[in-house]
Amino acid sequence: MRLQDCHNFHDFRELARRRLPGPIFNYIDGAADDEVTYRKNTESFSKVDLVPSVLKGVREVDLSVTALGQKLALPIYCSPTALQRLFHHQGERAVAAAAAKYGTMFGVSSLGTVSLEELRQQYDNPQAYQFYFHKDRGLNRAMMQRAKEAGVNVMMLTVDSITGGNRERDLRTGFSIPFKLTLGGMIQFALKPAWGLNYLTHEKFTLPQLDEHIDMSGGALSIGRYFTEMLDPAMNWDDVAEMVREWDGEFCLKGVISAEDAATAASIGCTGVVLSNHGGRQLDGSRTAFDQLDEVLNKAGDKLDILMDGGVQRGTHVLKALSMGAKAVGIGRGYLYPLAAAGQAGVERALELMKTEIERDMRLMGARSVSELSQENLRGS
Numbered sequence: 001m002r003l004q005d006c007h008n009f010h011d012f013r014e015l016a017r018r019r020l021p022g023p024i025f026n027y028i029d030g031a032a033d034d035e036v037t038y039r040k041n042t043e044s045f046s047k048v049d050l051v052p053s054v055l056k057g058v059r060e061v062d063l064s065v066t067a068l069g070q071k072l073a074l075p076i077y078c079s080p081t082a083l084q085r086l087f088h089h090q091g092e093r094a095v096a097a098a099a100a101k102y103g104t105m106f107g108v109s110s111l112g113t114v115s116l117e118e119l120r121q122q123y124d125n126p127q128a129y130q131f132y133f134h135k136d137r138g139l140n141r142a143m144m145q146r147a148k149e150a151g152v153n154v155m156m157l158t159v160d161s162i163t164g165g166n167r168e169r170d171l172r173t174g175f176s177i178p179f180k181l182t183l184g185g186m187i188q189f190a191l192k193p194a195w196g197l198n199y200l201t202h203e204k205f206t207l208p209q210l211d212e213h214i215d216m217s218g219g220a221l222s223i224g225r226y227f228t229e230m231l232d233p234a235m236n237w238d239d240v241a242e243m244v245r246e247w248d249g250e251f252c253l254k255g256v257i258s259a260e261d262a263a264t265a266a267s268i269g270c271t272g273v274v275l276s277n278h279g280g281r282q283l284d285g286s287r288t289a290f291d292q293l294d295e296v297l298n299k300a301g302d303k304l305d306i307l308m309d310g311g312v313q314r315g316t317h318v319l320k321a322l323s324m325g326a327k328a329v330g331i332g333r334g335y336l337y338p339l340a341a342a343g344q345a346g347v348e349r350a351l352e353l354m355k356t357e358i359e360r361d362m363r364l365m366g367a368r369s370v371s372e373l374s375q376e377n378l379r380g381s
């Protein structure tokens with residue numbers, strides 16, 4: 001199987017599965033507890049059907065949107081994800097470059113493996129910095145200052161991860177940073193020597209967003225301990241309000257599900273929320289972002305930008321979310337499998353396929369621009 005054989009999400013996933021050692025593939029592919037929410041994320045899109053309009057004379061299709069003050073050439077963006085250089089040696093560089101080529105936003109994770117400064121300097125697309133809130137307020141201020149100086153466009157505070165989700169696939173394989181592989185996990189690594197060779201012959205693995213502030217080197221602090229010891233589970237609205245004031249720019253909360261929370265976010269000055277259940281990786285049994293869209297839009301849609309992510313695999317999923325009223329749609333695994341499958345070329349192919357699908361679907365819907373999509377195009381199935 002080669003990159004040219006990948007025509008959709010499932011093909012990329014299969015190629016990634018063939019290339020990655022099992023523990024790494026399962027880290028991407030897995031989710032929390034029984035993975036019910038993970039499955040529901042995609043299933044929820046089939047609860048509504050699209051109602052196309054015909055004979056609209058659609059010659060050109062404009063896919064651009066404005067979200068969080070950023071003009072995006074595509075209505076999809078690459079949501080921040082951790083550890084990308086583990087999946088392919090080009091890591092965040094590949095994803096940022098592909099997102100820049102397609103004129104869309106790229107989110108840099110706090111657990112990213114390339115520095116936000118480098119990514120900001122090298123690629124000129126809008127960039128969001130995904131932030132975790134630490135117990136140490138001085139550390140939070142220093143990290144925000146660093147992001148400000150780097151020229152980050154959007155601060156994206158993840159609020160659904162005050163503790164780590166229960167990812168049982170990782171417990172079985174021993175996936176953690178640093179690795180604590182089980183025997184089964186080790187055998188799975190041994191079965192993919194090409195990945196090992198590639199990993200060892202490229203730049204050493206680091207977490208530059210954190211390394212400057214916290215000693216994560218040489219396994220001094222594991223990512224698991226980082227979550228339990230350094231992040232603040234007591235983070236509350238007052239803390240975030242202070243951050244919003246300090247940042248004084250585009251600020252969104254990632255991981256909101258409740259309409260009430262979206263309204264509170266607006267009241268403390270946030271400019272957006274990303275409805276998200278973290279790809280099903282945190283609270284299993286949580287409602288899906290797509291299912292919540294309507295309620296949240298009714299409560300807070302006129303007060304701040306509502307974005308969403310989770311389970312997006314098809315252009316029609318994007319069209320349904322946009323018709324419902326989302327300003328933009330994030331993808332996670334939708335670019336991570338392509339990254340693992342073929343680096344930058346993989347992510348570019350995935351974005352190209354998505355672009356083509358969305359464009360084709362817009363034509364079939366009779367919509368010349370995203371603003372022509374509305375809930376009028378949707379019916380419950």
Ligand SMILES: Cc1cc2nc3c(=O)[nH]c(=O)nc-3n(C[C@H](O)[C@H](O)[C@H](O)COP(=O)(O)O)c2cc1C
Pocket residue numbers: 027028029041079080081082109110111130158254276277278279280281309310311312330331332333334336
């Ligand atoms: C492997 C992996 C790592 C992730 N790392 C982060 C992260 O560091 N910070 C964060 O806010 N979200 C993280 N996410 C969640 C994504 O940003 C996004 O919310 C989710 O992947 C969307 O669901 P999807 O994968 O079905 O598209 C991660 C997701 C995956 C799959």
